[in-house]
Amino acid sequence: MKKIIPAGTIWAEKMAYSRVVMVNNTAEVAGTVAVDAGGQLVGLGDAYAQSFFILQKIGAALQEAGFSLSDVVRTRIYLTNVADWQAVGRAHGEFFANITPVTTLLGVAALIAPEFLVEIEATAIKVL
Secondary structure, eight states: EEEEEEEEEEHHHHHHHHEEEEEEEEEEEEEEEOTTTTSBSSTTTTTHHHHHHHHHHHHHHHTTTOOGGGGGEEEEEEEESGHHHHHHHHHHHHHHTOOOOEEEEESSSSOTTTTOOEEEEEEOOOOO
C-alpha cells in the first residue's frame, strides 16, 4: 500500500514531489524548510525558530499520514552554517528527547533560497 500526502508548495509543484510518502508501515518525510501555509518564511535569520517550525510541520504531516513523531527513527538536518548546530540541536531535542532517533547533521553550501538556514527530513516506522 502506498499513500501520498502532498507538499502543497511551489517547489513541489515544479519538481513533482510529496511531503510524505507512506509504504506499508514506513513514512518518508521530504526535506522541509520553514515556510508556512501562505508561503511565508518563518524565523528569518533564526536557526532555532526555523528548526522548531519545521519540526512542528513534520509532526503535522506525519499526523495527517497516521503517524506521530514518536514513530520517527531517523532525521537528517541540513545547515547552511554549521555554527548553528546548537540552536538547531536545542529545537530537535525539544521534540525528540524521549524518542532519540538516529540523526545526521550536514553542512551544505546553500538551500533552495538564501533565507533558509535549515532543512530537515525524517523517516518514521510504525512497529507492527
